[in-house]
Amino acid sequence: MENLEERIEQANTLEALEKVRIELFGKKGALAAEFAKLKDVPGPEKKAFAEGLNKNKAKLQAVYDERYELLKKEEIERLLKAEAIDVSLYNNLNEKGALHPVMATMDKIIDYFVALNFSIEDGPKVEDDFHNFEALNLPKNHPARDMQDTFFFKDGAVLRTHTSPVQIRTMLAQKPPIRMIAPGAVFRKDYDITHTPMFHQIEGLVVGEVGEVSFANLKSVMSDFLHYMFGDVEIRFRPSFFPFTEPSAEVDISCIFCEGEGCRVCSHTGWLEVLGCGIVDENVFKAVNYKNVSGYAFGLGIERFAMLLHKIPDLRMLFEGDTRLLEQFR
Numbered sequence: 001m002e003n004l005e006e007r008i009e010q011a012n013t014l015e016a017l018e019k020v021r022i023e024l025f026g027k028k029g030a031l032a033a034e035f036a037k038l039k040d041v042p043g044p045e046k047k048a049f050a051e052g053l054n055k056n057k058a059k060l061q062a063v064y065d066e067r068y069e070l071l072k073k074e075e076i077e078r079l080l081k082a083e084a085i086d087v088s089l090y091n092n093l094n095e096k097g098a099l100h101p102v103m104a105t106m107d108k109i110i111d112y113f114v115a116l117n118f119s120i121e122d123g124p125k126v127e128d129d130f131h132n133f134e135a136l137n138l139p140k141n142h143p144a145r146d147m148q149d150t151f152f153f154k155d156g157a158v159l160r161t162h163t164s165p166v167q168i169r170t171m172l173a174q175k176p177p178i179r180m181i182a183p184g185a186v187f188r189k190d191y192d193i194t195h196t197p198m199f200h201q202i203e204g205l206v207v208g209e210v211g212e213v214s215f216a217n218l219k220s221v222m223s224d225f226l227h228y229m230f231g232d233v234e235i236r237f238r239p240s241f242f243p244f245t246e247p248s249a250e251v252d253i254s255c256i257f258c259e260g261e262g263c264r265v266c267s268h269t270g271w272l273e274v275l276g277c278g279i280v281d282e283n284v285f286k287a288v289n290y291k292n293v294s295g296y297a298f299g300l301g302i303e304r305f306a307m308l309l310h311k312i313p314d315l316r317m318l319f320e321g322d323t324r325l326l327e328q329f330r
């Protein structure tokens, strides 16, 4: 019996133990063989012999049960280890993306003008000379063409240098009154901390009957819009020049970095230039055959707004796709 116990103890896996179990407890097993001897035991000794066998059987059973529990426990532990899922493992499959700050800024601007009933218009990025320059009162050889460093194609087409050609396309396609914005990419040969060869603008154009649209309207809409974008800032209209507007203004807000004290970002002026605007020049209406109307127009760079809103120091960062920047906009 000692020997049988040892065989149980030496089984190191559940499989080995099962084999031992059959060898010991099975129909043709060691115990069955012992019990078979009972019939040859003389009558008076039968009882004691049987009791002895049963005791041994019970003891072996107990040893077996204990061994079984132990091996089973080891097996479960092995499985738990092997099949474990490390729930602390970083899982980026569930991470959500987000709008690029330039697109988010564009959407915020669009929301403002859509609420004022402006339509959203679109135009081609490869433009012709007429829409990008000529119709905007920028005749050939006019020095003001140099204000915008243009990418030219061999056939004379250009990458649009501003969204203003969409004004022309919209006026040629629709009758007044007009209340439109045109968001989109524009292109200029420029590259430094505040310029990239591709950037985005939003153009605005409002055309109504003479006397209906005034500089006062333009001023109030621009002021309200800039307060919507930048909160409680000072706003200043500075006389300026654009070929397609007369009079023209550039609009500044008090520097949101130094609150007008003067800092590096505002070149110590306390002011940040944020958009151009003006009353639509008569020559523009002539080019699209509009009569007895007046209007105002404005244009702004979306990247510049995004930079100011999020205090991004270098415009080029917006185009590098660096996730350390982009992750902050989730």
Ligand code: PHE
Pocket: 161, 162, 163, 164, 203, 204, 242, 245, 276, 277, 278, 297, 298, 299, 300
């Ligand atoms: N098109 C001008 C630019 O790109 C901006 C502008 C638009 C100015 C409309 C006045 C009116 O700089």
